[in-house]
Amino acid sequence: xxxxxxxxxxxxxxxxxxxxxxxxxxxxxxxxxxxxxxxxxxxxxxxxxxxxxxxxxxxxxxxxxxxxxxxxxxxxxxxxxxxxxxxxxxxxxxxxxxxxxxxxxxxxxxxxxxxxxxxxxxxxxxxxxxxxxxxxxxxxxxxxxxxxxxxxxxxxxxxxxxxxxxxxxxxxxxxxxxxxxxxxxxxxxxxxxxxxxxxxxxxxxxxxxxxxxxxxxxxxxxxxxxxxxxxxxxxxxxxxxxxxxxxxxxxxxxxxxxxxxxxxxxxxxxxxxxxxxxxxxxxxxxxxxxxxxxxx
Numbered sequence: 001x002x003x004x005x006x007x008x009x010x011x012x013x014x015x016x017x018x019x020x021x022x023x024x025x026x027x028x029x030x031x032x033x034x035x036x037x038x039x040x041x042x043x044x045x046x047x048x049x050x051x052x053x054x055x056x057x058x059x060x061x062x063x064x065x066x067x068x069x070x071x072x073x074x075x076x077x078x079x080x081x082x083x084x085x086x087x088x089x090x091x092x093x094x095x096x097x098x099x100x101x102x103x104x105x106x107x108x109x110x111x112x113x114x115x116x117x118x119x120x121x122x123x124x125x126x127x128x129x130x131x132x133x134x135x136x137x138x139x140x141x142x143x144x145x146x147x148x149x150x151x152x153x154x155x156x157x158x159x160x161x162x163x164x165x166x167x168x169x170x171x172x173x174x175x176x177x178x179x180x181x182x183x184x185x186x187x188x189x190x191x192x193x194x195x196x197x198x199x200x201x202x203x204x205x206x207x208x209x210x211x212x213x214x215x216x217x218x219x220x221x222x223x224x225x226x227x228x229x230x231x232x233x234x235x236x237x238x239x240x241x242x243x244x245x246x247x248x249x250x251x252x253x254x255x256x257x258x259x260x261x262x263x264x265x266x267x268x269x270x271x272x273x274x275x276x277x278x279x280x281x282x283x284x285x286x287x288x289x290x291x292x293x294x295x296x
Contacts, residue, residue, distance in 0.1 A: 002039030004054070004072040009037045011061035026056045027241035033057065041076075045217060045242075048284055050076055052219055052262050056240060183294075187274040196286040201271060203294045207257055208272050211249040215266020218243050225256040225288075243267075259287045 012022060023030045035043035036057060041050050054076065055065040069076065185204035189197060201207055211220060221240035228234050235258055238251055242262075251257075261267055264278030264285045271289060278285060 004068070004076070005037040005039050007068070008054070008057055008061065008063070011058075011063050015061050017061065022057070022060060025060045026053075027239075028053055028056060029242070046263070048282070049219055049242075049262055052221075052260065052284060056221070185272040185274075187271050187289075195284065196288060197276075199271070199276075199287065199289045200292055201289055202292045204272055204291065205254070205293055207253045207289065207291050209251045209253070209257060209259075210270045211243070211247070212268040213243045213245050213247045213266060214268055215263060216245050217263075218266040219262030220267065221260045222251055223258045224253050225258055254291070256291055257289045259289075261285050261287065 012019075017025075019030050019033050022028075022033055026033075032044055032053060035041065036050075036053060041047070044050055044053065051069060055069060058065040058068045183203050186202045188200050188202070190200055191198050209222065219240075219242045222238045223235035224238055225233050226236055238253070239249070243249070245266075259269075261269070261278070262284050264281040264283075267278070269276045269278075269287075276287060
């Protein structure tokens with residue numbers, strides 16, 4: 001057993017925690033926890049997960065993860081990029097997408113053809129109706145002339161007297177005010193420092209973070225950044241877990257958020273509908289998002 005594993009196991013036992021309880025707390029599989037205690041890091045799914053798992057283990061047993069990682073940095077394997085084999089199924093997906101596009105194009109052309117025929121029919125019917133109406137207008141002798149005595153306008157311009165003494169009231173329509181559109185939230189990348197990207201989310205009352213795992217697996221931890229009683233910012237864990245391919249998660253926060261993504265290339269993450277762009281990045285990445293609420 002390595003010195004690091006002995007240190008972590010000792011802290012766990014002092015806290016009266018079993019491996020099953022620690023598994024429930026950290027959401028890390030029991031066999032990975034045992035591998036950390038024995039120093040058999042090859043059992044872990046990838047070398048880039050070692051530091052993240054040790055950090056989570058240390059926090060759960062009351063140790064300072066920064067000091068633990070700094071003290072044993074020489075024995076912890078350095079994260080190495082891992083090649084993700086792109087599934088061959090993409091060709092089938094491309095073929096299916098092409099078939100769908102062809103079907104949609106055929107449907108659109110059919111609809112356009114039907115609308116063209118209906119338009120031609122409507123045009124001839126409208127021309128025929130206009131000819132009949134003009135003929136009726138010519139047969140009817142209607143004059144819009146009237147004597148000065150036959151018209152009188154009220155003081156407010158809202159009534160008109162006809163020649164036979166009846167009063168025709170007129171009204172002015174009140175224009176309906178156009179509602180002011182609600183501005184959309186704007187996510188802006190401010191800067192990058194080391195392994196951390198800093199963003200700001202403006203014109204939003206709440207932050208909506210969505211995760212879609214597209215790779216084989218991805219470890220992620222998400223924290224809320226809140227003020228403690230001393231007025232200092234501290235992180236509160238919302239969730240930390242090793243997610244599998246196809247997993248979907250969503251978190252809503254009304255304060256700033258801090259995330260650690262184990263394998264960014266295996267995850268699609270959006271914030272209020274705007275995606276975070278990681279590219280093919282395979283090393284762990286931290287993301288801090290500041291929520292700027294609109295003034296009311």
